[in-house]
Amino acid sequence: MRDAFVRALVQEMEINPRIVLMTGDLGFGVLRPIWDQFPDRIINAGIAEQGMVGLAAGLAATGRTVLVYSIGNFPTLRPLEQIRNDCAYTKANVKIVCVGGGFVYGSLGMSHHATEDMAVMRALPDVTCFTPGDPAETEAVTRVMLRTEGTCYLRLGRGNEPKIHDGPVEGWKMPEPIVIREGKDVALLSAGGILTQAVEAAKLLDEKGISAEVVSFPCLKPMDAEAVRKLTERFRHIVTVEEHNVTGGFGSAVCEIAAEGGNGCRIHRIGLQDCFTAVVGNQQYLREIYGMDGKSIAEKAEAWIHEA
Amino acid sequence: MESYEALVHSAFGGKQPDVTDPDVLAWLIRRNGLEMSHISRGSHIGSVFSAAEIIAVLYTGVLHVDPKNPKMPDRDRMILSKGHAGSAVYAALAETGFFPVEQLKTHYGNGSILSGHVSHKGIPGVEVSTGSLGHGLAVGAGMALGAKMDGEAWRTWVVLGDGECDEGSVWEAALQAAQFGLDRLCAIVDYNHMQSLFTVEETLRLEPFEAKWKDFGWNAQSVNGHDTKALRAACERAKENAGSGKPSVILAHTVKGKGVSFMENNILWHYRTPQGEEYEAALKELEAQRP
Numbered sequence: 001m002r003d004a005f006v007r008a009l010v011q012e013m014e015i016n017p018r019i020v021l022m023t024g025d026l027g028f029g030v031l032r033p034i035w036d037q038f039p040d041r042i043i044n045a046g047i048a049e050q051g052m053v054g055l056a057a058g059l060a061a062t063g064r065t066v067l068v069y070s071i072g073n074f075p076t077l078r079p080l081e082q083i084r085n086d087c088a089y090t091k092a093n094v095k096i097v098c099v100g101g102g103f104v105y106g107s108l109g110m111s112h113h114a115t116e117d118m119a120v121m122r123a124l125p126d127v128t129c130f131t132p133g134d135p136a137e138t139e140a141v142t143r144v145m146l147r148t149e150g151t152c153y154l155r156l157g158r159g160n161e162p163k164i165h166d167g168p169v170e171g172w173k174m175p176e177p178i179v180i181r182e183g184k185d186v187a188l189l190s191a192g193g194i195l196t197q198a199v200e201a202a203k204l205l206d207e208k209g210i211s212a213e214v215v216s217f218p219c220l221k222p223m224d225a226e227a228v229r230k231l232t233e234r235f236r237h238i239v240t241v242e243e244h245n246v247t248g249g250f251g252s253a254v255c256e257i258a259a260e261g262g263n264g265c266r267i268h269r270i271g272l273q274d275c276f277t278a279v280v281g282n283q284q285y286l287r288e289i290y291g292m293d294g295k296s297i298a299e300k301a302e303a304w305i306h307e308a
Numbered sequence: 309m310e311s312y313e314a315l316v317h318s319a320f321g322g323k324q325p326d327v328t329d330p331d332v333l334a335w336l337i338r339r340n341g342l343e344m345s346h347i348s349r350g351s352h353i354g355s356v357f358s359a360a361e362i363i364a365v366l367y368t369g370v371l372h373v374d375p376k377n378p379k380m381p382d383r384d385r386m387i388l389s390k391g392h393a394g395s396a397v398y399a400a401l402a403e404t405g406f407f408p409v410e411q412l413k414t415h416y417g418n419g420s421i422l423s424g425h426v427s428h429k430g431i432p433g434v435e436v437s438t439g440s441l442g443h444g445l446a447v448g449a450g451m452a453l454g455a456k457m458d459g460e461a462w463r464t465w466v467v468l469g470d471g472e473c474d475e476g477s478v479w480e481a482a483l484q485a486a487q488f489g490l491d492r493l494c495a496i497v498d499y500n501h502m503q504s505l506f507t508v509e510e511t512l513r514l515e516p517f518e519a520k521w522k523d524f525g526w527n528a529q530s531v532n533g534h535d536t537k538a539l540r541a542a543c544e545r546a547k548e549n550a551g552s553g554k555p556s557v558i559l560a561h562t563v564k565g566k567g568v569s570f571m572e573n574n575i576l577w578h579y580r581t582p583q584g585e586e587y588e589a590a591l592k593e594l595e596a597q598r599p
Contacts, residue, residue, distance in 0.1 A: 058464075
């Protein structure tokens, strides 16, 4: 996703000379194409995220689209008030980009596990939140984000994720969810790079004779309420999957819409169960430990649909 | 009933005050500040009074701004980072023609757009909203960086509080502004030596303050922040700073509550609002000082 983002960004920077990228002293190697091609339009703000986001708001006020790039919680939780007051409140054209949503930096420890960012960013008015599920979705979303006015948040995974889409995602319109595969017994809704696990779960459920629909939500906010309502009408059980705390995140967002819709669909939230991580390990290991790998999702989904 | 404008201008005996004179504008900032705090029972009058000359000097010829064209592309940008002194900026903007003086009477009130901390929404001449301390310098530095990237000559001015300099984000921005060589950025610190509970010295010591800024790569000067001629001269030196590759800071030594004897250097007046005899006494002292 990281590289897909940079690829799309470079193309957009070629078209739009007013796009500038700011990094919080991170992106070694990853941002190389931008340093090489646009040395005057990439700024290292240092390890000073509050200053960086304030600078970005001021720079955006001079008629620029400013991307703020960092990893994990550093571009969100650390300068949160600057995002709220200086960017969102002024509708500044600042795009906050996080690499490492979820357990990407699994072995580095809890400080580097971004597991509340979606909830926190979603709670800010006038912030559009993007959670693409694979490299192709990332390219499409990046282009749309750079044409979306105001403050945005882009939550990426890591580099070299498996592709879910065979080709590019073309003609995507915000905030449409993307149906990855159709099914009839249960719907697995996913936000972000955990999409691979939802797809894996659907394959495992196939073997049990359970037909699972998989839907990716590249746009977390605004959420496509109409699409969610239709899913709640078609399915008796919906499972939401996020590499994130279940409190306030993607599953919560789906529940908010479904509850207001008022039909009897049951929603089950898979994610971190309102706790911090207590162990380290690689991303896939932590997904398994915290019950959000493909196998765990399939087992839970099977149990839930056999409930009344 | 007498209008608000007539009331705050009454000391001029029916003549229109000369708002191009920094001492007159500073007096009007205090007169409006007193009235706005009195009407609204709003706080922070001590900070408004300490910043009065700083704001007055900026709006009498230092800032390149046009009240008839507040969004003029080549205007200077001014950010009041110590947003709690917002009524000083509101008063200066209204008195110099950005919006009607009469509107000041709504300050702090239900449904008003003139919030206690300075807001940009619907108010001509205000660039950004502040109130949480430690935000303005970075935003101003971003504006100055944008101007530099575009080869524009306009300047960015940021008024900071001394207590505000407790915030780490001020020093992040100080490093960044110096690193990016923002020599059309000028910060002015309202150095009134008082914070919210105690003096600066008793809270988080800033001295040697000028040396700190210089060590951070800034050109720094210290002046008497109530002497409008000295302030004006310092601002002109800060303008000449363009080309030096360094941002500029003016440490304006001020007195919290300046202008009303019983408010001066008294932390109580960070919170207290003048009513009854205190209002009458403050008004009498101000009227005696009218330039």
